[in-house]
Amino acid sequence: MDVHLNDLIPVPSEADAEAAREQLRQRQLRQAAMSDSRRALVLEAARSVFAEKGVEGASIREIAKRAAYTPGAIYSYFESKEAIYAALLAESLERLNQAVVAAKSHRSQPSLTLASKAQAWFGFYARNPRDLDLGFYLVQGLAPRGLTSELNRQLNDRLHDALRPCEQALQAMGLSPELALRENTALFAHGVGLLLLQHTGRIRMFGQSPEDLFEAYVAHLVARLNPGQTPSSAGEPGQADLFNG
Numbered sequence: 001m002d003v004h005l006n007d008l009i010p011v012p013s014e015a016d017a018e019a020a021r022e023q024l025r026q027r028q029l030r031q032a033a034m035s036d037s038r039r040a041l042v043l044e045a046a047r048s049v050f051a052e053k054g055v056e057g058a059s060i061r062e063i064a065k066r067a068a069y070t071p072g073a074i075y076s077y078f079e080s081k082e083a084i085y086a087a088l089l090a091e092s093l094e095r096l097n098q099a100v101v102a103a104k105s106h107r108s109q110p111s112l113t114l115a116s117k118a119q120a121w122f123g124f125y126a127r128n129p130r131d132l133d134l135g136f137y138l139v140q141g142l143a144p145r146g147l148t149s150e151l152n153r154q155l156n157d158r159l160h161d162a163l164r165p166c167e168q169a170l171q172a173m174g175l176s177p178e179l180a181l182r183e184n185t186a187l188f189a190h191g192v193g194l195l196l197l198q199h200t201g202r203i204r205m206f207g208q209s210p211e212d213l214f215e216a217y218v219a220h221l222v223a224r225l226n227p228g229q230t231p232s233s234a235g236e237p238g239q240a241d242l243f244n245g
Contacts, residue, residue, distance in 0.1 A: 039077050041067050043091070046084045051130060055085050085134075086151055092131040093158040099124045100162045110172035111222045115215075117165040122191045122214050129199050135159065136192065163188055173225050183221065190217050 045067035049058045058081055064071045078084045103120035106112035125132045163184060170180035194210040197203040203210055 038069075042069065042074055042077055043084065043088055046081070047088055047130065050085065050088070051133065055081060086155065089134045089155055090158070092134050093155065093162070096121060096124050096131070096135070096162045097158065100165060105165075110169040111226055114166055114169035114173070114222065115218050117169065118187060118191070118218050121162050122195070125195050126198060126210065132195055132199055170225070175225065183225075187218070187221065190214070
């Protein structure tokens with residue numbers, strides 16, 4: 001009788017096969033977690049380097065040194081320092097959008113939604129000045145050089161996503177899409193100007209609070225578009241408080 005080698009190899013049971021598949025899944029999960037952890041370390045190191053030297057003054061070598069990796073290891077995650085910057089900005093914009101989504105909406109009172117959503121994006125950047133740097137290319141005078149036009153468009157779209165709820169609230173208050181866009185642009189420009197004054201410390205020369213000034217701007221915007229609700233009456237009994245509703 002002929003005996004083949006294959007006849008001598010034990011055939012694993014279904015339970016053994018499933019155990020082997022589970023071990024493989026667990027190993028892949030551990031590898032992915034390790035990869036995510038290393039990527040996070042690279043991003044955090046790059047964040048500090050960009051803050052100190054700007055994107056143009058930074059280098060992969062310096063980022064690698066700060067992360068305790070070799071430059072070659074960095075390139076296994078990112079193809080360039082601009083790609084690292086884009087990843088940091090994308091993550092920042094996601095957190096911005098989460099903050100805006102979490103802000104309360106008032107279906108029957110769009111003016112309150114406008115105030116809530118505007119305070120959400122303004123407060124996010126007021127609390128996170130490094131994200132302000134990333135979001136507006138302010139790190140050492142950075143212009144959006146080094147980013148592809150498509151990537152730059154995608155990042156700008158995510159910023160607009162965070163501002164869109166204010167625009168929608170303005171439309172719900174009766175403005176045409178064109179006027180809502182104009183007012184939302186002016187609101188954003190005003191808020192960014194106050195954030196820059198706060199970020200640079202110049203606001204102190206005026207002895208003013210950027211938060212109070214922003215609240216006042218939104219309240220007067222609502223009063224201009226909805227004369228029935230004035231800034232002074234917003235907190236009176238029977239009136240909706242624009243900023244604590």
